[in-house]
Amino acid sequence: MHRTHSTQPALVFIHGFLDGAQIWEDVTRHLGHRAAGALCIDLPGMGARADEPGPFSLDRFAADVTTQVRALSLPVVLVGHSMGAQIAELVAQRLVQQVRGLVLMTPVPLRGAGLPNEAMSAFHAIGGNPAAQRELRRNVSVNLDDARLERLGQLGDRVAASAVGIFADLWNAGHPSGAEPSRYRGPVLIVRGDGDSFVNFAMISSGVMPRFKAPSIASIERAGHWPHIEQPAAVARVVESFLANIEHAPNGAQLQDTPVASQGWTRAFEQKSADAFADAFALNVVLEASVLAKPAIGIEQVKAVMTTASKIYEALSFTHEAHNGLRDYLEWEVQAFGGERMRGVTVLTKNAAGKIVHVAIHHRPLGGALKFSAELGRRLQGKVDASLFYPGA
Template sequence: MTASHPSVPDEARAGAPGPTLVFVHGFLDGAAAWDEVVAELGERAADALCVELPGMGLRVAESGPYSLDGFAEDVARQVRALASPVVLVGQSMGAQVAELAAGLLGSQVRALVLLTPVPLVGTDLPDEAMKPFHALGGDPDAQRGLRRQLGVRLDDEKLEKLGRLGDPVAAASVGVFADLWNQGHALGAQASRHHGPTLIVRGELDPFVTAEVVAQAVLPRFEAPTVASIGEAGHWPHVEQPKAFAGVLAEFLRALDARPTAAPSQGWTRAFAQKSSTAFAEAFASDIVLEASVLAHPVVGAEQVKTVMGAASTIYEALAFTQQSTSGPRTYLEWEAQAFGGEKLSGVTILTRDDEGKIVRAAIHHRPLGSALKFSAELGRRVQGQVAASHFFGAAHPKD
């Protein structure tokens, strides 16, 4: 969709409940870059968190080393302290940081909004093309000149506001930050770890993050993203056309608030898809108990259970969850799978959650018996030295 100057709906201004908005600024900017968008959203953004990244904005005095991972971990720490669902909004380099933070935060992130996003994989510009960005440090005129070139609808007042955000950044840090977004992150070469709703917005006149860049390097990495563009805007639509961007964001938030919350099983099924012990751990309470027909006795504790489940997910050659129902704290999942060269297995998984939504007990029932016993022996082999052999059939059963 294309938006020129849509108004923010009255219900957004009235403060309809929803996830907390977290805004992540871009290269050489700071939290103040979001001021006009926050004002346009009114009460909907009354509890918004506008982060400052180390080395920029109000944290300009914080020295490195700097990295995209370090920025993402910094954002994730601040978001975890909110103890509430969030929508992460990142612009330019901040889009890279927001996506990485979403991967760290898991189900706490209801949605991701990427505004004029530098692709997570980076731009891979040659050294010659990067020289103007490296030269911005300590040169206010050069900085404003580049901003005017990329922000095609920045008037003098808006240009000066952005310029003043960039002026205090240490000259030596400017080149480091530029290299971070240009070189990108290895995760940008694969599908995004964020699987929830995603809004991708660009400025129609942006000569840097063009429609081709978005189509080729951003969109394919996300599952059914919503796409929007802001008319009469370049690389900083939130500053050039704050009312228009706030309107697009408010529309997306209305649709998000109307969606049912993520299914209780989402973290579990996603972890199987990723075949990742870390992804399983995000859904577990620290004292989780795992019971299964492939285990001689339960496995207890998040570290041990994530090891078992991470290994188990790699045994399956195919796995599909076919039915789901929820009753109180329990979720029931029916599934069908293949392993061992096409051998079919099926079963039921029962997940029990605590008041915080963490899984405290998982009971997994496999069938048929022969396949279950084979699965148990193979699982024991894959976690040998990490989980006691006594948990698995076909192994000697010394006491733990």
Template sequence: MNPTHPTQPSLVFIHGFLDGADVWDDLVRHLGDQTTGALRVDLSGMGARAGEPGPYSLERFAADVATQVRALSRPVVLVGHSMGSQIAELVAQRLDEQVRGLVLLTPVPLRGAGLPDDAMRPFRALGSNPAAQRELRRNLSVTLDGAQLERLGQLGDRVDAAAVGTFVDLWNNGHPSGAEASRYRDPVLIVRGGGDAFVTAEVISSGVTPRFEAPTVTSIEHAGHWPHVEQPEALARIVGAFLANLGAASHLAGMPVAPQGWTRAFEHKSADAFADTFDPNVTLEASVLAKPVVGREQVKTVMAAASKIYEAISFTHEARHELRDYLEWKVQAFGGEQMRGITVLTKNAQGKIIHVAIHHRPLGGALKFSAELARVLQGQVDTSFFYRGA
């Protein structure tokens, strides 16, 4: 396909364990025109394709979905739920530039859930027990009413009982590529249900967000493992905003921030890497500091510590005027919390940074970050430089 095709990305929906394409009906209705040309996939062995025989694997699912997406011949945004999020990641890796965005909904980590055999036994038994399947869905949801629960249950009833255990092992064991950073570098939105007892905030912060460059992470209250069924209107607003941001940023495609000493220092996260960019008399001012930090040794110590608090950082825009560089960025810290900001670097005639001004937002995140810096740098930098709480 032509990656510069002007068409708005089409949504591709990939359902999860024991579900089918019909599970997206309510979300599609609330998204309205944004789902024009959308593709709702039925995975082999589930949904309308429940009669298709194995062998089943995440690779087989990903290859099948990738073939369907290639046939669309236009850019797409992949939306994967639970086990479907594992497949969406694999498809994104295969299709590269055709995938403009990735939405992971209550995602099982690509490396797998890694649950022990005792915990997996009830899941493997669901295929021969429709009542247990419905009870599991009830326990992992917050607001499913009787009709919604039965609709989901009927999707699961279609699945061959012998295949259920195979599907369980697939999402629990995961894929080998989940053990390393994702090769997918474009925007990622991660959404969990606030009441989901299965894909918890800890599961996401430890197994999903670290693999991506500054993903957007959000939670929907009064929803469990199926936010697209429990709170489709709220999810539609979140996905709609994500799509709007993709459109607003599309004109910047192909214009990444040029690598330089400052951005490379964040990659290395070492004091020496920052020191290489600084003039001996450099001054650091920031919204997370109570007063300026002066001198290369102190500034490099603060910056190295700050870079290690960030779980992920992405430099998104750059501008330059004479001896000043302006860098816009977004970061993730504290288990998936998002912050954004702008850094202004002023250089001397020798090209060394003489002044750094860093502006974080929002205020709550900046104050939390300042307090964490104080904790990390205790004994190295005087606490009077940082926010000390009420």
């Protein structure tokens, strides 16, 4: 194993239900040198350790990972997918001083998914049934071609049929500590696939986000439950951005107060819904932006622009916030147009009732802002006054 630079935490990847360490290969390839020395773990009973016997529990998995991470004797960032996100949080609670950040990818809440028995029967039925396992995976993905689906399927085929239902019940029932706010108070990034019908936004917003002090959120376009397989380049970019924020903290301090808290504005971007934006706005809201030639005025016009803008983004991460009276200042990073990155600052002014009355959005660089404006105009043609937008080249 190659050691990372002394100021950089090592990456530790924890897979989910029926998967294995090799599912991270595409993401680590896109991360390049930043993934040098990464630890990709196979959990007992899965992956290369599929022959290991039970009994199995979330605590056993967490203890196993904790032992491996402690042996690194390095600061780490834990990346956990689905059930692996539950395990990552348990490890972070055990190794608080060693863990610099937590990335929860399409995370099952630590308290469990709480699915009823009839829903769980489908997960129990895939044990020893390769065709059913692949069909279930396809149903909760968006961009799995046959080759990638088969890669995942072969991992699931290794798992003992008798263990499949046990593993499913573990993530569904969750862990007792999931009933309380997380004891891990460091920086957290939640990554979701915008087409994930299993760990959907409702599950994340009710069962995951409230557990943490101020999690950042990134949504991956054209991805379902396996964004690291379906869109590995996009996932690598949001992870890299999260790492950069951690590594730029003075003296290696944890950024406990910098990620953006859940609020109406960020939730609206997650849901990409006109109704969600409407809930955040006052009727007389005004939007000024570097992507607009003149202000958009009134709730109908503003929510149309913002809802459409949210759907252009392939990934969005709110990275920092500040507050001054009735004003909120949000820094963000986005990807659009096949991975093109833009950054900016949004200033939200609220009235006494907490509704947003003025929005000022500053994109950079200029080229990206102009391209974004032209795309907004194209998508809103006939719906919003065309003079708001810069014409395309």
